[in-house]
Structures are given as C-alpha cells and as structure tokens.
Amino acid sequence: MKKTDLIKIILLWCLVALLSAKVQPRTYTGGTSQRLQSKAEVKQSALGIMLGEFRTNLSDMFYMQTENFMHYGVAFLPHNHEEHSHTSDMLTDTGMAHIEGEDETHDHDHGHDHERDHDDDHDGDPHHDHEHEVITVIPTAEKDYRSWLGNLHRQIKPWQAPGESHQLARDVEVVPLFRMMTLADPHYVRGYQVGAFWIQQLDVSAAADFIEEGLQNNPHSFELYLMRGLLNVKKARSMGEQGLIDNGNAAQQALLECARGDFQQAAEYMMQVRPALEVLEDEAQTLWSDDQETDAMAVVYLWVTLEKRIGNEARALELAEKYCRVMPDHKQLHVLLQEMGP
Amino acid sequence: MICRQLFLVARGVWLEAIRRKEIYVMVLISCGLIAALAQVRFFGLESLSKFYRETTLHLMSLATTFTVIVLASRQLPREFETRSIYPLLARPLHRGTFIVGKLLGVWGAGIFCFGLFLMIYIFGSLSMGAPIYPMLLLQHSLLQVEMLLVIVSMCFLLSILVNLDAAITFGSLIYLLSSAWVTFSNQIYGSADGMLRFVIRMTSWVLPQFMLFDLSEKNVHGDVWGALPWWVLAQMTGYALLFSAGYILLSFMIFKRREL
Incomplete structure (x- = not known):
C-alpha cells in the first residue's frame, strides 16, 4: 500500500467519524406515518395495493399488522375506517367517566364522538363483534377466478366472509x-398513543414510560400529553378505595394535579396545531383527522372537568366558555358549560 | 439397486451441504435469531408470545426456503462445472435416478433444516409458556415440507434452463413474489380484459402459489382456528406432487437431451 493511500484512508476515517458524530437520527421528521396527506396518497396508489403490507414504510406495516392481530389473522384490504377510538376506550378504562366520583351513573359520553365508540354492552368482553363490511384480501368464492385453488386459499388462511x-x-x-x-419511526405519535393504551392494561408504569419516551421524541404532541394525563388519572384512581377519588388523599391529589398540568399542556399544543374552523370545514380530511378532533375535544373537556373537580370553579367556567367558542360542535362541553353557568 | 443408487446420490448432496460453509451460516444465524427472539420481553411483560410465534414461523420458512433454493440451484451446474458428473454417469446410473437422487438429497437437507428450526421454535414457545397447537403445527410442517419439494424441483428446472446465479435469483423472486402476485391478480382480474385475464389464469396454473403452504397465521391464532380438514391436506399434497412431478419431468427431459 502506498503512503498516500494510507493517508487517504486515515483522512476518510476521520471524516466519517466527524460526520457520524453529527448524525442525530431522532431529529429526522420525514416519513409517511406522520402526514395524513401522504397516507391518503398511498392508499390510492395501485402500487400500494399491489405490495400489500409493504405499501408504506416499516412503521405503517407494523400498524397494519396490529389489524391482522386484532382480527385473528384475517387479512383485510387497507380501509380508512378505524375499528375503534382508543382515546374513547382509554377514557372509560382510566375511569374518567367517573371523575366526579359521587355520580356512578354519570353519562359515559365524555368529550368524544360516541358513534365511533364500542357498544357499552361489550365492556369486559374480550371479543367485539363488528358489522362494518370491509373487503378481505382473499376474495369471496363469487369473485375469485381461481375456483378450487381459491377455495383452498380460503380454507388454509384465516378468512371470514366480508358481510359476516x-x-x-x-x-x-x-x-x-x-x-x-415506534423504534422504526420514533415520530409515530399514534403508535405511542395506541400502544400505551394496550400496555396500561397490563402495567400502567410501563405505559407511562412508553409515553415518556414518546414525549422525548415528540415534545409538542398534544395527543401524548393527553395520554399521560389519562394515565395519571388512572394511577390516582388505583390508589383510592373502589377506584374513587378522595379529597383528603394527598397522593391522589398530587397525581390529579399532574394530570391537570398535562391536559393544560395538551390543550396549548393542540391549539397551536389545530387548523382554524373555516379551514377544518374545507380540508378536514387532509389536515386534521377525526381522531385528532376526538382527542382535541377530550383534552379540553378533561381539563375543564379536572379544574372543576379540583375546586377551581371560576377557572373551569372561563375555560369552558373559551373552548365552546373554539369548538362549537362540542356538545358535551356545551352541556357542562350550561351546568356550570351562572 | 435403484434405492441404493438414490441413497448414494443423495448422500453426496448431504456431504456437499456439510462441506459448504454458507449453509451453516444461514442455519446458525436463523437459529440464533429464533433463540434470541424467545428471550425478548417487551416492556418487561411476560406472556406475550404471538409476536415471537409469528416472526419465528416466518423466519423458519424463509431460512429453510433460501437454504434449499441455494442448495438445489447449485446441484446440476456444479456437477458440470467440476466435471464430477462424468464418472458418476459412467457407472450404470440412469439420468432419471441421478436427478431423483439429487432431489431427495436436497429435500432431505431442507427437511433437516426445518426440523431443527421447529425444535428451537417448540423449545422457545415452551420456555415462554406459549400455547402450541399440535395438530396445526403438524399440518403446517407437512405443508412446508411439501412446499420444499416443489421448490427443489422448480430450482432444478431453473438451473438447467439458466445459469446458477440466475436460477437462484429467479427461484427467490418466484418464492417472494408469489403471494404479492396472487393478491395483485385477484385485485385486477375483475377490471382486466380478455388477454390479461388469460395471462393471469395461466400464471396461476403454471406457477405454484406458495402461500398456500403456509399455515403460520392459524398457528399464531390457534385459539380461534381449528385444524384443517383432511380433504384440504389431501388436495394440497396432490397440488405439490403435481407441480413437483411436472418440474422434475421437464428437468429430466431437458437433461436427457443435453450432451455431456
């Protein structure tokens, strides 16, 4: 080896070391997972349909795989309708439906679109029946040109008729x-959010750690602050007898105070990213998803409710008035405002 | 006499597989991955096993298939390249026996690999306390073994038609894209015109649909899916034998005409 070659290698090595020291993978904000517009484009792409689970990036692929798991392996074509709102489930699961404590028969419809939610009849049932007609990847016998090969395919793979x-x-x-x-794409907020919902069913602390990791990677995500607040409420409720909040329990009150701070932070970040009303009406599909709006409504409702619960009635009233103007369609908040009104 | 000749040819394949280091590497890496995956505890939570089972079953299938593709594609070109086919065929050895012996050798090596992975899978599942559905796992293994037979015979045919590298590439592509092609053709068939429909139908009968030999999803969600009815297994066995016989027959016919 020539001396000049050796010098070149050393220089190259130094350059690589210098450049790699500057590499910060977590600052990368690209990827299709975050932008609804990109997702909509991918869902209309013929190539995307052809390649099935490889149609988007790795992170989306894992998200789609969760659907397969949820359907016991039955593969459905990509569809826009989400099976359920995890925020809604989380509200029930963390006991926010009973945040008032005294009123156990309180309406469960807290700040979220109830039509998207599960039937309450299914609570506690490990399986949920769904009536939405979605198309399976393996077609029905009538639509399958492969005759007996198609029949074999439907026998061998998990399959259910779409209408059933x-x-x-x-x-x-x-x-x-x-x-x-979330390892594949640390900015996949929905992955952290829905993941935490599932983890908290086994271990609330592990879910809280997961959300903390999500917040480190996405410090301005209002959805993750919402989730952290809900987890704090769940922790507080788990400390009380029969899951009730006791005003004299300092630990519970401290956690509720943390949750209030989370909801407040969530509301502030939400207002920074939520498009104006007139934009929402025109381009709601690409700029702001139904899930985000559900989460936004939950955030403000929970913040107002918690302020009221802690005893800040005036602050709660002020907030309710403010957000009723911002969200004129938020029925539950309007009802709450009427209840609190002078 | 023929049985002995078949055994001797097959033994030659096994000895070569033992000598070749890349097969070891492929099998050892896969075994390592499967064993390591069994040790992963997501969020420190116990009793989560579906991810392990699904990933492992796919990894087992993928690793075995690639091992077999490489091994099968190499058999005939290597014999010509090293000229070892001449002393072999100088003996009273029929060319058909030679090909079938090679087929059994590679198939046997594939079954051995799969069996090894299967043992690690079962051990890993048991160590995690994960459920195993014996009948579904047995049926999955049987289908996988049948798939290996089709792949070996397909790679033999490819290796006679094209060179070694192309045979490995085509074999891998056909295996990997088989599922995507079926999904795609199902989607476009309704909107295709007469000619395209003919092409789609032709490919579905000429190319084997490898995803039919994969029962991993039902093994993962075995709590809701039962074992396959016997007639499905019988039809799949027939399907595999038909393709394998067709490919081997074609390979033999071309090989027979080939000048040595």
Whole structure:
C-alpha cells in the first residue's frame, strides 16, 4: 500500500467519524406515518395495493399488522375506517367517566364522538363483534377466478366472509408491534398513543414510560400529553378505595394535579396545531383527522372537568366558555358549560 | 439397486451441504435469531408470545426456503462445472435416478433444516409458556415440507434452463413474489380484459402459489382456528406432487437431451 493511500484512508476515517458524530437520527421528521396527506396518497396508489403490507414504510406495516392481530389473522384490504377510538376506550378504562366520583351513573359520553365508540354492552368482553363490511384480501368464492385453488386459499388462511359480523380481539399481544413501530419511526405519535393504551392494561408504569419516551421524541404532541394525563388519572384512581377519588388523599391529589398540568399542556399544543374552523370545514380530511378532533375535544373537556373537580370553579367556567367558542360542535362541553353557568 | 443408487446420490448432496460453509451460516444465524427472539420481553411483560410465534414461523420458512433454493440451484451446474458428473454417469446410473437422487438429497437437507428450526421454535414457545397447537403445527410442517419439494424441483428446472446465479435469483423472486402476485391478480382480474385475464389464469396454473403452504397465521391464532380438514391436506399434497412431478419431468427431459 502506498503512503498516500494510507493517508487517504486515515483522512476518510476521520471524516466519517466527524460526520457520524453529527448524525442525530431522532431529529429526522420525514416519513409517511406522520402526514395524513401522504397516507391518503398511498392508499390510492395501485402500487400500494399491489405490495400489500409493504405499501408504506416499516412503521405503517407494523400498524397494519396490529389489524391482522386484532382480527385473528384475517387479512383485510387497507380501509380508512378505524375499528375503534382508543382515546374513547382509554377514557372509560382510566375511569374518567367517573371523575366526579359521587355520580356512578354519570353519562359515559365524555368529550368524544360516541358513534365511533364500542357498544357499552361489550365492556369486559374480550371479543367485539363488528358489522362494518370491509373487503378481505382473499376474495369471496363469487369473485375469485381461481375456483378450487381459491377455495383452498380460503380454507388454509384465516378468512371470514366480508358481510359476516367479525370478531375483534382485545388482545394485548399487539404490544410488541407498537414497540417495533415506534423504534422504526420514533415520530409515530399514534403508535405511542395506541400502544400505551394496550400496555396500561397490563402495567400502567410501563405505559407511562412508553409515553415518556414518546414525549422525548415528540415534545409538542398534544395527543401524548393527553395520554399521560389519562394515565395519571388512572394511577390516582388505583390508589383510592373502589377506584374513587378522595379529597383528603394527598397522593391522589398530587397525581390529579399532574394530570391537570398535562391536559393544560395538551390543550396549548393542540391549539397551536389545530387548523382554524373555516379551514377544518374545507380540508378536514387532509389536515386534521377525526381522531385528532376526538382527542382535541377530550383534552379540553378533561381539563375543564379536572379544574372543576379540583375546586377551581371560576377557572373551569372561563375555560369552558373559551373552548365552546373554539369548538362549537362540542356538545358535551356545551352541556357542562350550561351546568356550570351562572 | 435403484434405492441404493438414490441413497448414494443423495448422500453426496448431504456431504456437499456439510462441506459448504454458507449453509451453516444461514442455519446458525436463523437459529440464533429464533433463540434470541424467545428471550425478548417487551416492556418487561411476560406472556406475550404471538409476536415471537409469528416472526419465528416466518423466519423458519424463509431460512429453510433460501437454504434449499441455494442448495438445489447449485446441484446440476456444479456437477458440470467440476466435471464430477462424468464418472458418476459412467457407472450404470440412469439420468432419471441421478436427478431423483439429487432431489431427495436436497429435500432431505431442507427437511433437516426445518426440523431443527421447529425444535428451537417448540423449545422457545415452551420456555415462554406459549400455547402450541399440535395438530396445526403438524399440518403446517407437512405443508412446508411439501412446499420444499416443489421448490427443489422448480430450482432444478431453473438451473438447467439458466445459469446458477440466475436460477437462484429467479427461484427467490418466484418464492417472494408469489403471494404479492396472487393478491395483485385477484385485485385486477375483475377490471382486466380478455388477454390479461388469460395471462393471469395461466400464471396461476403454471406457477405454484406458495402461500398456500403456509399455515403460520392459524398457528399464531390457534385459539380461534381449528385444524384443517383432511380433504384440504389431501388436495394440497396432490397440488405439490403435481407441480413437483411436472418440474422434475421437464428437468429430466431437458437433461436427457443435453450432451455431456
């Protein structure tokens, strides 16, 4: 080896070391997972349909895999309708439906779109029946040109006729997939959010750690602050007898105070990213998803409710008035405002 | 006499597989991955096993298939390249026996690999306390073994038609894209015109649909899916034998005409 070659190698080595010291993978904000517009484009792409689970990036692939897990392996074509709102489930699961404590028969419809939610009849049932007609990857016998090969395919793979009501597993086995998808894309907020929902069913502390990791990677995500607040409420409720909040319990009150701070922070970040009303009406599909709006409504409702619960009635009233103007369609908040009104 | 000749040819394949280091590497890496995956505890949570089972079953299938593709594609070109086919065929050894012996050798090596992975999978599942569905696992193994037979015979045919590298590449592509092609053709068939429909139908009968030999999803979600009915297994066995016989027959016919 010539002396000049050796010098070149050393220089190259130094350059690589210098450049790699500057590499910060977590500052990368690209990827299709974050932008709804990109997702919509991918879903219309013929190539995307052809390549099935490889149609988007790795993170989306893991997210789609969770759907397979939830349907016991039955593969459906990509569809826009989400099976359920995890925020809604989380509200019930963390006991926010009973945040008032005294009123156990309180209406469960807290700040979220109830039509998207599960039937309350299914609570506690590990399986949920769904009536939405979604198309399976393996076609029905009538649409399958392969005749007996198609029949074999439907026998060998998990398959259900699209029209039949299909079972939806509430299975914590999806948890590893959320770990993988957030490792693949640390800015996949929905992965952290839905993942934490599943993890908290087994271990609230592990879910809280997962959300903390999500917040480190996405410090301005209002959805993750919402989730952290809900987890704090769940922790507080787990300390009380029969899950009730006791005003004299300092630990519970401290956690509720943390939750209040989370909801406040969430509301502030939400207002920074939520488009104006007139924009929402025109381009709601690409700029702001239904899930985000559900979360936004939950954030303000929970903040107002918690302020009221802590005893800041005036602050709660002020906030309710403010957010009723911002969200004129938020029925539950309007009802709350009427209850609190002078 | 023929049985002995078949055994001797097959033994030659096994000895070569032992000598070749890349097969070891592929199998050892896969075994290591499967064993390591069994040790992962997501968020420190116990009793999560579906991810392990699903990943492992796919890894087992993928690693075995690639091992077999490499091994099968190499058999005939290597014999010509090293000229070892001449002393072999100088003996009273029929060319058909030679090909079938090679087929059994590679198939046997594939079954050995799969069996090894299967043992690690079962051990890993048991150590995690994960459920195993014996009948589904047995049926999955049987289908995988049948798939290996089809792949070996397909790679033999490819290796006679094209060179070694192309045979490995085509074999891998056909295996990997088989599932995507079926999904795609199902989607476009309704909107395709007469000619395209003919092409789609032709490919579905000429190319084997490898995803039919994969029962891993039902093994993962075995709590809701039962074992396959016997007639499905019988039809799949027939399907595998038909493709394998067709490929081997074609390989033999071309090999027979080939000048040595």
